[in-house]
Structure formats: C-alpha cells, structure tokens
Amino acid sequence: MSTIVLLALTGLGLGALYFLIASGLSLIFGLADVLNFAHGLFLAAGAYATWWASGRMPLVAAVVVGTLAGTVFAVAVELLLIRPLYARPIQQVLVTVGLAAAGVALLQGVAGADPVTFPKPGWLSDTTEVLGAAVPNDRFLLIAAALAVLAALLVFLRRTRYGLIVRAGVEDRAMVTALGIDVRRAFTLVFAIGGAAAALAGALAGLYFGSVTPGLGGSLLIFAFIVVVIGGMGSVTGSAAAAVLVGLVQQFANYYAAAGVGEASTVLLLAAVLLVRPGGLARRVA
C-alpha cells in the first residue's frame, strides 16, 4: 500500500510538471496555431534564471525571478520571431526549432554542459507520512504549484475579457477579428502565460531533480507534447487530466514493469487515445 501511495504521489508530481509545460503549449497552439518547439527553452530560461538568482536572494524570490525571466523571454520571442511569420506557418515552426537548438547551445556555452546543482532546502527533502508512505515534500510542492496555476488559468479563461477572447479565438480566430477585436494581443498574452508556466516548471524541476541541464526542457517537452495531444489541442482542463494520466502511467509502468517501460507506455497511451478519441479527451478550452 505504501508503495502505491508513493508511486501515485510521485506520478502526480511528475504530471504537475508536465501540466505546467503543456498548458501553455496547448493554449499557444490552440489560439495562434503555433507549434512551439522553443517552449522547452522557456523552461530552461526559468530554471537557469532561478539557479542564478538562488545564490543572491531567498529561494522563493529566486523562483519569482526565474518565472519573470521566462515570461519576458517568451514575450520577446513572440514579438520578434513569431509575429512576423504568422502568414508563414512552416517558417514559423523552423524558427522555433532553430531557436530551441541555438538556445540550448548558448546555455551550454555560458553555463556549461554539466548539470548545475540547485540548493534544496531541508523542508523540501523532508518527508510527510501519507497512509503509511514516507512521501518527500517536493511532490506536494509540485502538485500545489500545478493546482494553483490551473485555478488561476481557469479564472483567467472564464472570468476575464481576454480569457473570453482566448476561448473564442481557439474556436474561430477569424470571427474574433470580425467582431472588431485585435486577436494578436491575445497571442502575446498566451505566450506570456505559457512562458511563465514553463519557467515555473523549470524552477520546480530544478528543485525536484536537484539539478538542471541545458537539455532538460527538450526532454520534458516531448512528454508535454504527448499530454497536449491526449488532452485535446487548446484545452487547459484536457491538459490537466492528460498530465495526471501520463504522469501516473509513466511512474507505475516504470516501477512494476521495468525501468524505461514508463516512457514507452505514454506513447502507447497516446496511440490508444488517438484511436478512440482523435480530438483528444477534451472538447472545450476551460
């Protein structure tokens, strides 16, 4: 029983990381039709900025700095690289792929290819007993952060005018402009939101794994893409459900089958969902 509890909470923690990356990815794709391969770089920007700041200020402040850095970076990418190419989707994808490769290389050049270690505060490595299982506290931090971001996103999408524009734009962007709304401002906004969530994921991944490498964003991005497709392109609640599913499947398969089977089984899960529901789990944005 305690093993199952530990595996479940670890899987949920992993799913929380996936959700933080996938929610922004999904909104950006759903609204702006941008397949953002540079999303992992937003994560890396957040992680390295947090690492840089953690030596200079309290950890919480460092995470805030990291999140802000990812947000600013994502907005800059949208305004300078993505925006001029909205009429040319293939070039747009190439730009995000190129940016991801160049960004990782740049990080390696500046911070080195070796992992940089994150300071892990004592309270985060301590364990809390849940149903007989000693669960490290970092899992709870990840889950709480993802729940907070999910709640904030839902409030934004359901209660604000820009949230309304995003939900409508995911369905029919041209009609939104035909109502007199400059939908491109919403594009910049979803990049900011996606960048912030991914950067927070980067900071939390650093705390969780104890270290980060320049390539961390890229490897997590693969699972985030799987989550986005399973959840339904453009749906935040779908991403949340799919992230939980993928995190749990991966964790349990890795433990009960063999190490590495978890990663493969997420792809099987993806195939199964696509066979049964080609549009993904969700039909609505929020």
Add this chain to the structure above:
Amino acid sequence: MTSLLAVRGLHVRLGGSHILQGVDLDVPATGVTALLGRNGAGKTTTLRAILGLVPCTGSVVFAGEELVGRPTYAVVQRGLGYAPEDRGVFSALTVAENLRLAERDRNPRYDRVFALFPELRKRAAQPAGTLSGGQQQMVAIARALLNDNRMLLVDEPTKGLAPKLVTQVAEVLARAAETVPILLVEQNLGLVRRLLAESAVDPDGAGRVAVIGQGRVVHTGGLPDTPERLRVLLGVGAAGA
C-alpha cells in the same frame, strides 16, 4: 445618390483562382441593398474582402476612408457589423458570452437586442453550440446589432431555416434597416423583394440590387420584374434550359 460604401475594381485571387474580377458596388446610407448571384459567383467573397478577411486589391471606401490594407478588426471598428454565412457563433461559449465578446461600444444596446430577440435573454446561459440553427442566426444578428454600427453586412441569414423562422428574420432585418443600412447577401428572392419594398426609400427599390456573375457586378438597379429576366442575370436556367 451618395454611397456610404463604395467598392471599386475589387480583385480577389485565392488558391490560384481569380474569384473577384473587378467588383464595383455602391451601398447607400439607408435601407437594404441586396447582393444577388448564384452559388460561387463571389457574393460571400465580396463581403469578406470588404472586411479584410481575404487578401484583395482595389478600393473599398467607407464613409470617406480607404479600408483595403487595414486589418479586419480595424475595419470593423469603423462601424461595420458582420453576420457571416455560417453564422460564426462560438459553440463552446454561452449565448451571453457570445454577446459579451461582441461588445465594442461603451453602452452596448442590449435593450435593442432583447426587444428583437427576447428568447436570447432566456437562453443566456446556454452554450451556443446547443442552439438550433435559427437561434444561432439570432445570436449572429444580435452581435451585429449590439453596437451602433454604421452599416451591417449580413450573409445569407435565412440559409437552412424553417419558413416560420425566415419570416422572423425578415422582420428583424426590416426593423434594423430603419436605423442602419444593410448590405444583404441572400438567395431567397421572396425575402429580398419584401425587404426592398419595406425599406424602400425610393419606390420599388430601384438601385437597391446588385447581381454578381463570374466575379463581376453584371446588373445594378431594381429587382428585375420578371423571373425570367432574373434567371438570365443570375446565369441559372437561362433560355431553353
């Protein structure tokens, strides 16, 4: 007759085909102007080009301002309300959210909208995707009437509607036309005839019809008197067919 909207030499090329080949069109500042033509003639494309939803060349002057080259949202903000052919209703949004999204003016005219469509008030919390076709058309027209637009572009509002609903839509358009000019694309000639008669500033709707054929306006003036003449203009069932 001074026109509020003047289209000159409008060309649209999409996917290798030359859809509009120099459309000239004038829409006066009052009443209903009907744009007729058979399927594929370019009626919808003309409306979409005016709104900047498809790339075009030529000139579209609205209230003295050139619109070609402006982004769609800026065109609409000049005071053009649009109810598209497929209704363009956001199915995952509720009726109230569809209307709220369309609010542009400081004081949106919900009084006017709910006076014309009392049903929409009752269905405010219902997702628009679960509405009937007629109700969705009401939402589409309501969104255009919510703001004090200077002109409405309405594309086939009665397409696929039951006869009773067609009558209702006609009444709404006739009432709306009392305050705002409407450029109407419609296949239902009975409806066009009725609207032209009701909104006639000049008797028998002279000058209120433009017929598009093969990417050009081939007839302007009144609605032709005989069905045969109209069929020839529309290029359907021409003599002997």
